[in-house]
Amino acid sequence: MSRNGLDTNRIISRAAQMANEMGLENITLKMLADDLGVKSPSLYNHIDGLDDLKMQLMIYGWNQMEQRIIHAVIGISGYDAIRAGCYAFYEYATENPGLFNAMLWYNKFQNAETMEATSGLFSVLFKVTASLNISEENCNHIIRTLRGFLEGFSLLVNNAAFGNPISIAESFELSVNVLIEGIKTLEEK
Amino acid sequence: MSRNGLDTNRIISRAAQMANEMGLENITLKMLADDLGVKSPSLYNHIDGLDDLKMQLMIYGWNQMEQRIIHAVIGISGYDAIRAGCYAFYEYATENPGLFNAMLWYNKFQNAETMEATSGLFSVLFKVTASLNISEENCNHIIRTLRGFLEGFSLLVNNAAFGNPISIAESFELSVNVLIEGIKTLEEK
DNA sequence: GACAAAAACTAATCAAATTAGTTACAATGT
DNA sequence: ACATTGTAACTAATTTGATTAGTTTTTGTC
Numbered sequence: 001m002s003r004n005g006l007d008t009n010r011i012i013s014r015a016a017q018m019a020n021e022m023g024l025e026n027i028t029l030k031m032l033a034d035d036l037g038v039k040s041p042s043l044y045n046h047i048d049g050l051d052d053l054k055m056q057l058m059i060y061g062w063n064q065m066e067q068r069i070i071h072a073v074i075g076i077s078g079y080d081a082i083r084a085g086c087y088a089f090y091e092y093a094t095e096n097p098g099l100f101n102a103m104l105w106y107n108k109f110q111n112a113e114t115m116e117a118t119s120g121l122f123s124v125l126f127k128v129t130a131s132l133n134i135s136e137e138n139c140n141h142i143i144r145t146l147r148g149f150l151e152g153f154s155l156l157v158n159n160a161a162f163g164n165p166i167s168i169a170e171s172f173e174l175s176v177n178v179l180i181e182g183i184k185t186l187e188e189k
Numbered sequence: 190m191s192r193n194g195l196d197t198n199r200i201i202s203r204a205a206q207m208a209n210e211m212g213l214e215n216i217t218l219k220m221l222a223d224d225l226g227v228k229s230p231s232l233y234n235h236i237d238g239l240d241d242l243k244m245q246l247m248i249y250g251w252n253q254m255e256q257r258i259i260h261a262v263i264g265i266s267g268y269d270a271i272r273a274g275c276y277a278f279y280e281y282a283t284e285n286p287g288l289f290n291a292m293l294w295y296n297k298f299q300n301a302e303t304m305e306a307t308s309g310l311f312s313v314l315f316k317v318t319a320s321l322n323i324s325e326e327n328c329n330h331i332i333r334t335l336r337g338f339l340e341g342f343s344l345l346v347n348n349a350a351f352g353n354p355i356s357i358a359e360s361f362e363l364s365v366n367v368l369i370e371g372i373k374t375l376e377e378k
Numbered sequence: 379g380a381c382a383a384a385a386a387c388t389a390a391t392c393a394a395a396t397t398a399g400t401t402a403c404a405a406t407g408t
Numbered sequence: 409a410c411a412t413t414g415t416a417a418c419t420a421a422t423t424t425g426a427t428t429a430g431t432t433t434t435t436g437t438c
Contacts, residue, residue, distance in 0.1 A: 104344065145338070153338075153341065161307075168333075
């Protein structure tokens with residue numbers, strides 16, 4: 001047992017909270033250590049430095065996102081499930097802006113562990129689209145369409161990039177409608 | 190006249206090139222200075238530090254993107270123009286991954302200068318959508334839909350986040366079709 | 379109670395951004 | 409041609425943060 005009750009989980013979840021509050025790129029190990037009541041080198045007993053912390057934040061975030069989406073689509077199918085999944089994604093991403101930022105950096109950390117973190121999510125999405133009358137290949141394309149839109153739109157919202165004063169909630173709703181209507185045209189009769 | 194022919198423009202365009210080659214976050218002022226044949230403190234005569242450099246990269250990128258899109262949609266209208274604009278965005282973003290990364294960080298730099306950098310682009314998009322038979326308010330929503338999708342999809346491609354081996358080009362084409370078909374359902378008769 | 383492992387600590391190193399203060403160059407006016 | 413002046417470069421120093429090395433403390437086990 002550790003002297004301070006400190007462990008990797010506590011570090012990650014505290015870092016996630018700090019990332020949401022002050023921005024991912026503003027976290028320093030010194031601040032995190034201070035916050036946890038230890039000196040910064042002590043963190044190295046649990047994590048492998050700042051890059052490793054960010055990678056673990058990414059995995060932590062995708063796992064949480066997956067849970068949210070799974071809960072959101074339970075008992076629903078077809079386009080209603082797609083809609084519910086989109087809202088779950090968007091809500092999680094915008095409630096956790098700092099963590100979502102970490103989640104976007106796949107490229108720096110390509111390995112088995114990170115692939116696994118996102119593959120669970122995709123298999124959920126794939127099951128949802130499988131209930132539509134659309135070819136498997138097109139389902140794969142659609143998932144990419146949705147991922148692109150959801151990540152981009154969430155990022156724009158988190159960055160307060162919409163100068164225009166019109167409602168963001170309405171934009172999201174209309175966007176999801178547009179996507180669903182577009183997807184319907186791919187149905188095979 | 191400067192001793193080395195060094196000026197802000199040369200710094201920015203060299204930094205853009207380096208960002209594309211090795212990633213935005215891997216650029217250091219030392220490297221940039223070495224590359225330009227000066228010592229790193231000398232850069233401070235032209236730029237106001239690393240954050241200012243990134244802000245200027247962002248503005249530089251959006252301006253170039255705007256030019257690309259303007260050229261792409263000249264002489265086209267309606268959905269063909271939307272399609273052409275989407276492709277121009279996507280191509281610029283994926284040809285310039287490091288620079289595109291800088292372009293995404295609106296939030297760190299919110300001021301008149303950065304607002305101007307993106308507003309030009311939106312007015313182009315707005316003119317394009319204005320040729321459709323869709324209410325002005327919905328046009329504003331649609332622009333957000335497209336921005337979200339284009340930024341997110343480009344980011345995913347740049348980060349090699351699509352593990353699945355199916356064609357990315359086909360996914361993009363299908364995505365644009367889905368969006369356009371969805372947008373058509375907003376037309377007023 | 380002694381030992382082994384884990385987890386904390388202090389001290390030191392390294393790299394990078396930035397600032398302070400100084401020197402060299404290049405344009406301009408006499 | 410020469411002195412003046414502002415700009416842009418330089419060197420040296422500072423600061424901050426990550427990381428590493430080496431040491432000490434605690435905790436669980438025998």
